[in-house]
Amino acid sequence: MPRLAxxxxxxxxxxxxxxxxIARGGLDAATFQSVxxxxxxxxxxxxYYFGSKREFLLATHRAVVExxxxxxxxxxxxLGPAAGPRDIVRAVLVGLLPLDEPSRQNAIILGIFHAAxxxxxxxxxxxxxxxxxxxxxxxxxxxxxxxxxxxxxxVIRADAEVTLLAxxxxxxxxxxxxxxxSRATELVDHLLHRVLPGVGQCSALQGGGEEPPxxxxxxxxx
Amino acid sequence: MPRLAxxxxxxxxxxxxxxxxIARGGLDAATFQSVxxxxxxxxxxxxYYFGSKREFLLATHRAVVExxxxxxxxxxxxLGPAAGPRDIVRAVLVGLLPLDEPSRQNAIILGIFHAAxxxxxxxxxxxxxxxxxxxxxxxxxxxxxxxxxxxxxxVIRADAEVTLLAxxxxxxxxxxxxxxxSRATELVDHLLHRVLPGVGQCSALQGGGEEPPxxxxxxxxx
Numbered sequence: 001m002p003r004l005a006x007x008x009x010x011x012x013x014x015x016x017x018x019x020x021x022i023a024r025g026g027l028d029a030a031t032f033q034s035v036x037x038x039x040x041x042x043x044x045x046x047x048y049y050f051g052s053k054r055e056f057l058l059a060t061h062r063a064v065v066e067x068x069x070x071x072x073x074x075x076x077x078x079l080g081p082a083a084g085p086r087d088i089v090r091a092v093l094v095g096l097l098p099l100d101e102p103s104r105q106n107a108i109i110l111g112i113f114h115a116a117x118x119x120x121x122x123x124x125x126x127x128x129x130x131x132x133x134x135x136x137x138x139x140x141x142x143x144x145x146x147x148x149x150x151x152x153x154x155v156i157r158a159d160a161e162v163t164l165l166a167x168x169x170x171x172x173x174x175x176x177x178x179x180x181x182s183r184a185t186e187l188v189d190h191l192l193h194r195v196l197p198g199v200g201q202c203s204a205l206q207g208g209g210e211e212p213p214x215x216x217x218x219x220x221x222x
Numbered sequence: 223m224p225r226l227a228x229x230x231x232x233x234x235x236x237x238x239x240x241x242x243x244i245a246r247g248g249l250d251a252a253t254f255q256s257v258x259x260x261x262x263x264x265x266x267x268x269x270y271y272f273g274s275k276r277e278f279l280l281a282t283h284r285a286v287v288e289x290x291x292x293x294x295x296x297x298x299x300x301l302g303p304a305a306g307p308r309d310i311v312r313a314v315l316v317g318l319l320p321l322d323e324p325s326r327q328n329a330i331i332l333g334i335f336h337a338a339x340x341x342x343x344x345x346x347x348x349x350x351x352x353x354x355x356x357x358x359x360x361x362x363x364x365x366x367x368x369x370x371x372x373x374x375x376x377v378i379r380a381d382a383e384v385t386l387l388a389x390x391x392x393x394x395x396x397x398x399x400x401x402x403x404s405r406a407t408e409l410v411d412h413l414l415h416r417v418l419p420g421v422g423q424c425s426a427l428q429g430g431g432e433e434p435p436x437x438x439x440x441x442x443x444x
Contacts, residue, residue: 115337125398169391
């Protein structure tokens, strides 16, 4: 296969190995040696593809964020183009929860990276954004659809942010609290009920919750 | 001073030292040696008061949780006995945010402990509960006051949980995202606006938001 594809393939297999090592033993378990062993490559080649520990940690974090984005795309694609704003927001929120083993591993790694940025030395706050802005924007876009052109943009933004903060808290809480995990989608539906009162239900912020005709879900990963 | 008080005093100074060591360098920085040095006591006395690393980590986590509880009590005491449900819930939520240096240190330590429970070896999920139940109960109690005797208990519980999940997400997000930190109380007010629609505002879940006469805030640390 062509050189570049080969190169990308190698990098992916190394970040994949790093993810497994970190999910098992935490950030300190990830060394050139342990990652090389897990990936079945030489320490020299890990050093070739990633010059420093910081570099392969950042690449691993990026890989996890991209993987989560891909999962969201898949979930939205399954909804189809006629999906309403509420269905789309729900798919985004549920898609952010660690409900299967791969997404659970991603959530564990994001939790570990978050903690690592709090004390360093390998990572700083700027390295690991909280919820990527494109996700806040994807939720806000659906709230605009739902509330129409006259809706207050500041309110839409705040609704998207608090909703995603709750889901971020839930995603991490589920990892250690099985009771919470078992009620996760129920809690997401309650959150939706609060932030997007259904049609007919009254809200100070939207014109009765009427939906404009369906538009295809928009979620573009940067 | 009496022996027991002395004993407690020593334990407190050691867990205090552990907090500073962890906040600076993460969990792995906390060893019998580093903690003894930080506390200005002998390694032998750290070993006397806490038999294992796990034991002083758990004691430190407990100390942080108790400190947060004390801060909440103080915030509620400042409100006085005539405070309304909304004021009390707001005080609880704002009291959980890392808005000053001591509470920031607590939030950092809770974030680090959460991550540590995800991979071990020193801590397991059961060691670090997410939001202590007495806080969920404190918020739920105010929702009951606000909504009256006929309110649906399951809805009250779900409201308290999603609200505290959002605040948990916010508290951790603030540590790495200064933009979010600057809007923290604004986001809490928006959350309150969603979960406790104000008097006069319509809601499917409460009779116009009328408040029964003030009762002293109830928040009992277990």
